[in-house]
Amino acid sequence: MKKIILFLLMLMTTKSYSNFEFLGNIVSYTKSENHIEFKLTNGIFNLYVIDNNIIRFRFSNQDSFSRAPSYAVVYNGSIKEYSFQESGNSFILTTKELTVEIAKSPCRVSIYDKEMNLINQDEKSFGVSFDNDEVRCFKTLFPGEAFYGLGEKTGSLNKRDLQFTMWNTDFPAYNSRTDPVYVSIPFFIGMRDKKAYGIFFDNSYKSYFNFGASNNRFYWFGAEKGEMDYYFIYGPEIKKVITSYTMLTGRMEMPPMWALGYQQSKWSYFPEDELRTVAETFRDKEIPCDVIY
Numbered sequence: 455m456k457k458i459i460l461f462l463l464m465l466m467t468t469k470s471y472s473n474f475e476f477l478g479n480i481v482s483y484t485k486s487e488n489h490i491e492f493k494l495t496n497g498i499f500n501l502y503v504i505d506n507n508i509i510r511f512r513f514s515n516q517d518s519f520s521r522a523p524s525y526a527v528v529y530n531g532s533i534k535e536y537s538f539q540e541s542g543n544s545f546i547l548t549t550k551e552l553t554v555e556i557a558k559s560p561c562r563v564s565i566y567d568k569e570m571n572l573i574n575q576d577e578k579s580f581g582v583s584f585d586n587d588e589v590r591c592f593k594t595l596f597p598g599e600a601f602y603g604l605g606e607k608t609g610s611l612n613k614r615d616l617q618f619t620m621w622n623t624d625f626p627a628y629n630s631r632t633d634p635v636y637v638s639i640p641f642f643i644g645m646r647d648k649k650a651y652g653i654f655f656d657n658s659y660k661s662y663f664n665f666g667a668s669n670n671r672f673y674w675f676g677a678e679k680g681e682m683d684y685y686f687i688y689g690p691e692i693k694k695v696i697t698s699y700t701m702l703t704g705r706m707e708m709p710p711m712w713a714l715g716y717q718q719s720k721w722s723y724f725p726e727d728e729l730r731t732v733a734e735t736f737r738d739k740e741i742p743c744d745v746i747y
Contacts, residue, residue, distance in 0.1 A: 473586045477513060479559040483545070488532035490547070494561055497584070503536045504529070504685065506551040508698055511563065513591075513682040515584040520681060525658050527685075528704045552688055565651075565686060573651055573688060574644065577672040582682050589657075590676030591684065599646040601665045601673070605639030608632050613642070617667040621660045640675070641699060649690035652699055656683045715744030 478495025485491075489510075492499040500519070502510035512519065537548045547554040552573075553566040561582075564575040576582070580592035601613040608630050609616055620638035628635055640655040642663065653675070655661060661677040676682070685702060689695045718736070723729040729746065736743040 476583050477561050480561050487534050506549040507688040509686045513582045527702050529702045587679040589682045590674050591682050592672045592674045595666045595673045596646050601642050603642035606637035613665050617664040650692045650695050652687035652695040654685040712744040717745035719747050
């Protein structure tokens with residue numbers, strides 16, 4: 455009986471890890487006007503030059519990329535003024551603001567500013583990996599690096615040492631540690647040495663962001679399915695990161711004037727008479743109020 459149990463455990467373990475793989479080495483590449491196509495040992499990788507401070511990185515372990523459109527990105531511009539060259543065990547792409555070094559073996563990405571200060575890089579041991587359908591990107595976690603963003607999330611302003619799930623959830627009476635909650639915005643800002651960058655992970659599946667919750671060596675983000683498709687946005691000012699991000703995903707129209715006024719809301723108004731009493735009380739006390747819901 456013990457031998458049978460051991461055999462079954464071995465089968466389960468083999469099945470669990472049989473499809474885990476890294477992308478491997480760069481085998482070949484093709485240069486186009488606004489992007490570079492790389493063929494890897496275990497997948498494909500495209501690099502798109504969106505702007506001098508915006509680079510799109512797209513990875514898949516399939517033979518081709520999905521043809522489904524993005525549900526978030528509305529900007530389809532690109533630039534052609536960049537240099538790309540092979541240099542030893544790396545490829546070097548340079549814009550007016552960034553230098554991207556892509557190591558060949560294994561494939562790893564490092565990003566520098568125009569003074570060649572390292573801003574962001576793949577974790578050397580992991581990089582991009584696929585575990586069955588799940589995809590992850592591992593990045594080096596630098597001392598003093600802080601993380602902000604992800605939309606409406608609980609916890610401290612700086613998300614370092616925390617992990618979050620992107621999965622819209624109407625969770626009543628949540629506390630400071632509840633996750634997930636209402637909003638899923640897979641965009642964050644990294645800050646180190648007073649220089650800011652942003653990463654927008656364009657994947658609509660259930661996703662995760664771990665900013666060093668269990669270690670001080672790397673942080674990672676990924677999803678349960680789909681491609682590793684993310685935009686790297688450099689500032690170094692936070693204002694510039696936000697401006698570039700909203701260029702990608704769109705900017706809202708100016709709201710109507712009444713929407714800028716005071717809006718009164720609570721969990722529930724019942725019965726209807728209670729709602730009318732609230733409205734009358736605002737008027738009686740001459741307190742401006744544009745919306746009650």
